[in-house]
Amino acid sequence: MGAMTEAAIDNRDTRERILDAAEAVFMACGYDGASLRQITGEAEVNLAAGHYHFGSKEALFQAVLNRRLHVLNQERLRVLDEMEAKAGGAPLKPSQILDAFFGTLLRMAIAHGDRGQTFLRLIGRTLTEPAEFIRTVLSKEFADVLERYKAALFRALPEVPKEEIVWRFHFMLGATSYAIAGTDTLRLVTDWQTGAIDDDLERLLPRLMSFLLGGLRAPLPAAASPNPQPRGNGRTRRKKP
Amino acid sequence: MGAMTEAAIDNRDTRERILDAAEAVFMACGYDGASLRQITGEAEVNLAAGHYHFGSKEALFQAVLNRRLHVLNQERLRVLDEMEAKAGGAPLKPSQILDAFFGTLLRMAIAHGDRGQTFLRLIGRTLTEPAEFIRTVLSKEFADVLERYKAALFRALPEVPKEEIVWRFHFMLGATSYAIAGTDTLRLVTDWQTGAIDDDLERLLPRLMSFLLGGLRAPLPAAASPNPQPRGNGRTRRKKP
DNA sequence: GCAGGATTCAAACGATCGTTTGAATCATAC
DNA sequence: GTATGATTCAAACGATCGTTTGAATCCTGC
Numbered sequence: 001m002g003a004m005t006e007a008a009i010d011n012r013d014t015r016e017r018i019l020d021a022a023e024a025v026f027m028a029c030g031y032d033g034a035s036l037r038q039i040t041g042e043a044e045v046n047l048a049a050g051h052y053h054f055g056s057k058e059a060l061f062q063a064v065l066n067r068r069l070h071v072l073n074q075e076r077l078r079v080l081d082e083m084e085a086k087a088g089g090a091p092l093k094p095s096q097i098l099d100a101f102f103g104t105l106l107r108m109a110i111a112h113g114d115r116g117q118t119f120l121r122l123i124g125r126t127l128t129e130p131a132e133f134i135r136t137v138l139s140k141e142f143a144d145v146l147e148r149y150k151a152a153l154f155r156a157l158p159e160v161p162k163e164e165i166v167w168r169f170h171f172m173l174g175a176t177s178y179a180i181a182g183t184d185t186l187r188l189v190t191d192w193q194t195g196a197i198d199d200d201l202e203r204l205l206p207r208l209m210s211f212l213l214g215g216l217r218a219p220l221p222a223a224a225s226p227n228p229q230p231r232g233n234g235r236t237r238r239k240k241p
Numbered sequence: 242m243g244a245m246t247e248a249a250i251d252n253r254d255t256r257e258r259i260l261d262a263a264e265a266v267f268m269a270c271g272y273d274g275a276s277l278r279q280i281t282g283e284a285e286v287n288l289a290a291g292h293y294h295f296g297s298k299e300a301l302f303q304a305v306l307n308r309r310l311h312v313l314n315q316e317r318l319r320v321l322d323e324m325e326a327k328a329g330g331a332p333l334k335p336s337q338i339l340d341a342f343f344g345t346l347l348r349m350a351i352a353h354g355d356r357g358q359t360f361l362r363l364i365g366r367t368l369t370e371p372a373e374f375i376r377t378v379l380s381k382e383f384a385d386v387l388e389r390y391k392a393a394l395f396r397a398l399p400e401v402p403k404e405e406i407v408w409r410f411h412f413m414l415g416a417t418s419y420a421i422a423g424t425d426t427l428r429l430v431t432d433w434q435t436g437a438i439d440d441d442l443e444r445l446l447p448r449l450m451s452f453l454l455g456g457l458r459a460p461l462p463a464a465a466s467p468n469p470q471p472r473g474n475g476r477t478r479r480k481k482p
Numbered sequence: 483g484c485a486g487g488a489t490t491c492a493a494a495c496g497a498t499c500g501t502t503t504g505a506a507t508c509a510t511a512c
Numbered sequence: 513g514t515a516t517g518a519t520t521c522a523a524a525c526g527a528t529c530g531t532t533t534g535a536a537t538c539c540t541g542c
Binding site: 125131175214 | 273365370371405409413417419420449451453457460462463
Binding site for chain 4: 014045046047048049052053
C-alpha cells in the first residue's frame, strides 16, 4: 500500500482540499447521501485522488472527523486538567465543567470561522448517523473525554445519583448537537430571517450554557422508585412467551 | 395508475406490512441508507409492491412518517386545547405545556409497545436528516403544532423574551430527539447493559421533564446586549443555585 | 361461470455508486 | 539526463440503487 517516503510537500494541498470539500459535502448530505464524485468535483481533483490519499470512503469520513475532533477532545481534556489542578483537589463547579466541555467546542468553532461552523454542524449531524462504523469511530474518539467529564460531574454533584447525571449529560449532548446541527432545523420552529447564524453563534454559548445548567441542576424527578408504578395506561410490557 | 375503487380490504395487509418494515429499516439505516429491496424483503412482499402502493421511495417515507406523526400532532393540539379550555383564559403553567408536548409523545409511544418505540427512534433520527424533501415534510407537519405551542409558552412566560423561548424550545427538541433516537447513542456515553430500554422508557418521561423544565426556567443569560462583548465570558450570576 | 379491475410477480432498465486499473505526468536524487 | 517513486488522470469495472414493464394471478360483482 502507501509507501510514503519523505516527499510530501505538495500532496498536503490535494489532501486538505479533499478534506475541506468532504467536510462540506458530508455536512450537507450526510454520509450515505454524499458521493465521492461530488466531493472530488467540489475539490477540483480527480475522482481517484480520494482513494489514493485515503483508501476508501469510510476512511475519508474518518479522516474528516478526526482532523478536528481529535484536537477538540485533546483541548477538552487539557482544559479540564488545568481546572482541576487549579482547584487543588476540590470538586469543580458544574458551570465550570459544562463550560470546559461545551464552551471549548463553541469557542474553537468560532475561532475557525466558516470552516469551524461547518465542522460544528457536521459533528451535530454525525452524532445521529446510524451507520455502524461511524458509531464505532465516535465511541472510540469520545471514550476518554466522556469518562473524564462524567467523573468530574459525579464529584461536582455528589448528592445526585450517577444514573441521573449520565442521563442529563445525554440530554445536554442532544440539546447541543441539535442546536449546532444547523439553521435548517431551527427554521422548522421559527420563521426568522435565515442566514445570520454567524452573529448568533457568539450569542449561542451563553444561551446554551444557561439552559444546560438549568437542566443539569433541576430538581430530581419525583419517583425514582425501583418499582415503576403502572401508569394510567397500564400496558403490559412483557415479552410474549 | 392507482384507480382506487372501494375494493380495499386485503391491500391493507400488504400496505401495512410494507409500512411496518419500512419504519424499522428507515429507523435502523436512515433514509439514504435504506433500500427498497431491504424493506420489501423484510416485509416479504415483492419489490415492485412498494412502488405499486406508494409510487416512490420518497412517498413511502412520507407515508411512514405521517401515519403516526399526524395523529400524534393532532393529539398534541387536542390536549393543548383541552388544557386551555380548562384554564379558562389564564395562562398555562410551563410544566403543563411541556407535558402536553413531550409527554403526549412518550405516552403514545409507550402505548404502542415495540412499534411505538421504533417510531420514536425514527422520529428522533428523522429530525436531523439532511435530505431536503424530508425537511419540507417535517416543516409542514409541524407548522401548526409548533405555532400553537410557541404561543402557549409566550403566554406562560411573559417575562422571558420570545427569542429566548424559541431557542429553549429548540434546545428541548434537541434533548428529546437525541434521547429517543435510541440506545446506540446512549451507549456512547455509558457502558451500561444494552437493550433494557423497555424498562427505561417509562422512567424516561419524568427524567426528561425535570431536565426540560429546569432548562426552560433557567435564569436568562447575562448579556443579551445588541453589542456582543468581545467574549467576556459573561457568566450569569443572577440566581443562587 | 366469466369479465375486469386490483394486485402480485419475475425480469429487466438506466443511472449512479465505490472502487480499480494502467498509463501519463510530475518531482526528486544520482 | 535518466532512473525512481509519488501523484494525477481518463476510463472502466462490478454492484446496487430506484424505477418500470408486461404478463400472471387474485379477487369481486354480476
